[in-house]
Amino acid sequence: MPELPDRAPSRATIPGPRRAAGSTTGGPGPTVTFLGHAGLSVETSAFRLVCDPWFDSAGANLGSWHQYPRNDHLDLEPLKQADWIAVTHEHLDHFDPWFLAQLPSTARVLIPRYAAAGFRRRIEQAGVYTIVELAPWQPFPLDDRGSWITAIPEVSPMWHDAAFLIVTDGFSVLNCNDAKLTPAQTRRAKHMAGGALSLMALQASRAAWHPMAYDHYSSDEVRQIAWEKKLSKLRAVARLVEATEPELAVPFAGPPCFLDPELRAYNWVLGPGAEGAYTDPEEARAWLSRRLPRQRWEVFRPGDRTDLSDGTVTRDPVSSSFRAADRETYLARYADDRASALAAVAESCPQPGPELRALFTEHFEHLGRLSKHFNSRIDMTVRFTVGGPHGGEWDVVLNHDGVAVGEALTDKPSYHLTVDGRWLLPVLTGELSWEALLLSLRVRFHRDPDVYNDYLIGLLKHADAQALKAVEKYDTAQDSEERITVRDSGGRAFEINRYCPHAGEDLAVGAVVEDQRLTCLRHNFTFDLATGQCLNARSPQLAVRRVPTPDPS
Helix, strand or coil: CCCCCCCCCCCCCCCCCCCCCCCCCCCCCCEEEEEECCEEEEECCCCEEEECCCCCCCCECCCCEECCCCCCCCCCHHHHCCCEEECCCCCCCCCCHHHHCCCCCCCEEEEECCCCCHHHHHHHHCCCCEEEEECECCCEECCCCCCEEEEEECCCCCCCCEEEEEEECCEEEEEEECCCCCHHHHHHHHHHCCCCCCEEEEECCCCCCCCCCECCCCHHHHHHHHHHHHHHHHHHHHHHHHHHCCCCEEEECCCCEECCCCCHHHHHHHCCCCCCCCCCHHHHHHHHHHHCCCCCECCCCCCCEEECCCCCEECCCCHHHCCHHHHHHHHHHHHHHCHHHHHHHHHCCCCCCCCHHHHHHHHHHHHHCCCHHHHHHHCEEEEEEEECCCCEEEEEEEECCEEEEECCCCCCCCEEEEEEHHHHHHHHCCCCCHHHHHHCCCEEEEECCCCEEHHHHHHHHHCCHHHHHHHHHHHHCCCCCCEEEEECCCCCEEEEECECCCCCCECCCCEEEECCEEEECCCCEEEECCCCCECCEECCCCCEEEECCCCCC
């Protein structure tokens, strides 16, 4: 297994923090307290805003994911009384219904305005009465002293992820969390903040079930693919920070750990170095510091706090005792402490009865009626092997003709998912999203050919006609005229579309070329420069034209 490349030979002096442009006071500035995973609290003399708090002792995604390191020693009462609760998106390690259900009736929850109302409905189901949907890039006031927040969604509506930009008293926090922003977006955020970002927090560990949940890879292949995805993610983080130059950059938001006995084998993803599928924040900081040695980096654990005015850091005494080297002992104790919560998750998901087949058919027939555009892009048969007393082997065909659901509709399905009926039932009844089930790693995958189909996953995770229509509109409105020239490692020149045909990333700044392959860093889609074909996912072709090399004679 190759090591993560070290591209900077020496470490330069790290500049200290400075007050952002537009500051109006000379006293103490805002403080940011990290709450574990992607949670943070911004505190000023006028308000407290808590973002993406996740504290449910049952974890997330059917009891699969748990905070790592644990954060259950933090005092939740001040957080519940915050002036504002901001939740970026629907993933259950960011949107915690357990925490939201404990908020007072006066609580105000801020969420991004997405193309569909599903996220808002889930917030309402948690018992929240006052919800404010933030329009993209529009400042929303947080107090009467000029503080504000805005939401910055991903460019493509295929992903309902968004960053939050918080500006108060001349200081600014760009909380990118899971949103895959472009350099242009982060530069625009910096401009809106007055020309400087005090703190920029970025997810450095992918939330994914590939390749860990796939059966057709060897263990060596799993580790190789995981390493490549890890490196791609770190490169994407580095290019955003390099483009934006925040005062302080913080890799955060993962990875989770797995405490359920059925899933504990997946804790290999926490391994140090290049073997883990997810990236530990300390490992991310080490790699990123070598890549951008003049940038100031920091890693925070639950309860750690920094003052934006002078850069001082106060470490949480409990979190300070955490040692990654003691992982096995730590996880064993952690699992013992949460055994009752995990048992409650299992009890809440009993085996379904004979109605399971009808629910499955109804669910997929409904999905198949939502979008002809998605059906034609999926164009495959998906087989589900559903375990349990009332399970079976059921095929779903999605293509331009619509949808068909039945048994053995083909002898060669393109995707094959294996899942126990007890975990599938909450999805079929609408209590759980498909994405939460997939992230739980309680589903096993096989695909042949080994090509990712983004539209299949998009149909499952959105399951909403309005959301799918927004993606179709985006797909058909792409400007495919602008071209750029790239060179492969052999010096050969190729003229290509400037924007990725998959999700519109600007390839002039968001791609790397190795050998005769171009990889878009936003979602790790790789294209063959000779043919324009996507090599690792279902995607429209990249328009490519070989540029002749001038004859030196």
